Amino acid sequence: MAFTNEQLERYSRHIILKEIGAKGQKKLLNGKVLIIGAGGLGSPVALYLAAAGVGTIGIADADVVDLSNLQRQVIHTTADLGRKKVESAAETMRAINPDVTVNPYYQFINSSNIMELIKDYDFIIDGTDNFAAKFLINDACVMAKKPLSHAGIVRFAGQLTTVIPGVSPCYRCIFKNPPPKDAIPTCKEAGVIGAMAGVIGTLQALEAIKFLTGAGELLSGSLLTFDGLEMAFHKIKLPPRGAGCAVCSDNPTITKLIDYDQPVCELKKKD
Amino acid sequence: MKITIAGESKEVADNLTIQELIVEEKVESPLYVTVAVNEEFIERAAFDSHRLKDGDAVEFLYFMGGGR
Numbered sequence: 001m002a003f004t005n006e007q008l009e010r011y012s013r014h015i016i017l018k019e020i021g022a023k024g025q026k027k028l029l030n031g032k033v034l035i036i037g038a039g040g041l042g043s044p045v046a047l048y049l050a051a052a053g054v055g056t057i058g059i060a061d062a063d064v065v066d067l068s069n070l071q072r073q074v075i076h077t078t079a080d081l082g083r084k085k086v087e088s089a090a091e092t093m094r095a096i097n098p099d100v101t102v103n104p105y106y107q108f109i110n111s112s113n114i115m116e117l118i119k120d121y122d123f124i125i126d127g128t129d130n131f132a133a134k135f136l137i138n139d140a141c142v143m144a145k146k147p148l149s150h151a152g153i154v155r156f157a158g159q160l161t162t163v164i165p166g167v168s169p170c171y172r173c174i175f176k177n178p179p180p181k182d183a184i185p186t187c188k189e190a191g192v193i194g195a196m197a198g199v200i201g202t203l204q205a206l207e208a209i210k211f212l213t214g215a216g217e218l219l220s221g222s223l224l225t226f227d228g229l230e231m232a233f234h235k236i237k238l239p240p241r242g243a244g245c246a247v248c249s250d251n252p253t254i255t256k257l258i259d260y261d262q263p264v265c266e267l268k269k270k271d
Numbered sequence: 272m273k274i275t276i277a278g279e280s281k282e283v284a285d286n287l288t289i290q291e292l293i294v295e296e297k298v299e300s301p302l303y304v305t306v307a308v309n310e311e312f313i314e315r316a317a318f319d320s321h322r323l324k325d326g327d328a329v330e331f332l333y334f335m336g337g338g339r
Contacts, residue, residue, distance in 0.1 A: 037338060127339060129338045129339030152335025153335060157335065159335050174312075174332055183302070184334045239310055
């Protein structure tokens with residue numbers, strides 16, 4: 001695949017980098033990234049990956065754009081209020097870069113659809129806002145051996161880690177089980193500074209780009225935390241992939257995906 | 272004795288347990304924090320019994336559920 005003149009110009013600042021080059025840019029154009037959640041974290045990820053020329057970008061979310069989203073979900077505009085987030089996000093990504101094939105999935109992930117969703121992608125971005133989804137994405141990615149960028153934000157803080165299944169520790173190595181419902185304040189309850197989604201989501205985009213191109217060192221085996229009030233990054237080195245992890249150890253006790261949220265019970269009642 | 276917490280040096284009482292440190296540091300959501308000492312996770316059940324030593328490097332890892 002040769003670059004067009006337009007592509008040479010569009011990606012010139014990438015191509016000039018010795019860590020990326022023409023080779024790396026081709027890897028990006030051939031790369032496939034799935035973003036789960038088209039909100040605070042998903043917005044900067046989608047914007048930067050589209051601009052970078054990641055060839056195929058999937059984006060999954062079953063929500064519509066709400067006025068309270070616009071303080072941080074920068075891929076959507078006031079004119080998008082009431083629209084499906086995945087449609088609004090897809091339109092913006094296509095407008096930024098026609099090289100990109102965008103696959104919008106208007107659905108929330110669950111144990112029955114996630115394996116099918118992630119199977120065609122090289123790298124998965126967790127941009128979700130709840131523990132049920134974060135554990136489900138982690139477990140599915142471990143089982144399907146899909147590299148994953150996990151992240152979370154609240155108030156003026158954020159953190160992220162990159163999980164390479166079978167190699168580096170997973171989310172469940174750090175946190176064994178989801179906390180009880182309402183035990184940990186969410187962004188809705190505790191608030192979040194919009195720019196925090198930008199900082200952490202942009203770091204997730206950077207990890208996806210590094211993974212696809214092979215540039216630098218991935219944030220695997222470490223949890224990077226950022227305190228926006230102190231303006232301090234801190235990298236916590238994680239213990240090696242644990243023998244004791246319920247999902248990613250060589251003898252896992254969790255071998256089936258779990259829906260931690262209530263809808264499962266409700267569905268069961270209806271049967 | 273001196274330990275480091277999140278990379279910062281701190282003077283604490285000798286033989287402090289992890290549980291005592293959690294209280295002293297006013298750790299947020301103490302029931303759900305993950306604790307690593309010298310790059311090893313400490314089981315929650317051992318928080319009361321695990322005594323810290325001079326020079327230990329302690330990390331608190333917190334749940335952060337937001338993102339969308």
